[in-house]
Amino acid sequence: MLNSGKYFPKNTIHVIVVDPRIGSIRLPILIKTKKYFLIGPDNGVLSLLAYNDGIDKIIALENKRYFMSNISNTFHGSDIFAPIAAHCANGVDIENFGEEIKNIEKNDNMFYSYGIVKPTNEITFNILDIDNFGNIITNIPEKIVMELIDKLKKTNKIQDLNNIIIRICKGNVFDESKSFAKIEFPFKRTYSEVRSKDFVAILEVMVI
Secondary structure, three states: HHHOOOOOOOEEEOOOOOOOOOOOOOOOEEEEEOOEEEEOOOOOOOOOHHHHOEEEEEOOOOOHHOOOOOOOOOOOHHHHHHHHHHHOOOOOOOHHHEEEEEEOOOOHOOOOOOOOOOOEEEEEEOEEEEEOOOOOEEEEOOOHHHHHHHHHHHHHOOOOOOEEEEEOOOOOOOHHEEEEEEEEEEEEOOOOOOOOOOOOOOOOOEEE
16 A cells, blocks of 8 residues: 555545454544545554644544444445545545544554664665565665764765665564574665675665
């Protein structure tokens, strides 16, 4: 969602139905971000794009007037989320859908640390996926990477980007004991700038 959602035009309405806890006490929600409307379950699936784009308002979907007349226990995508998206597209004020809430559930396995910068030039974060080409997709945005690197440069801890240490951690706790790999790699513009089988970081998609 984070990777693809950011390419949609402003005011796009995203409906996300990845909902293993459907029928439980989890809330159906609408999140108004700086550029988008995100509609789905409050189970963390919306959190990455929401926080990356910036949250303006979160609405708990409670007003059944805007739902289908018969709501099943297992098809909230068609009975709640899709009708809300249609009303939203027709210009209904999102505050009509329910009460504003302040927090959403985060997918902690996909959140990086804001500021673990160590004397050994380390930035700590997790990975999201390994694609079919073997690229390791990280969860730390380019902006945050560059902010941390600039901080290191200003304190003279690094002079260039060719000797950065990446530590890949298991789970969602940033802990020395949970690390299982250290990889030294350079930041480059293209894969062709390194030798075959060498590690490389491409900031646009942040892969190594």
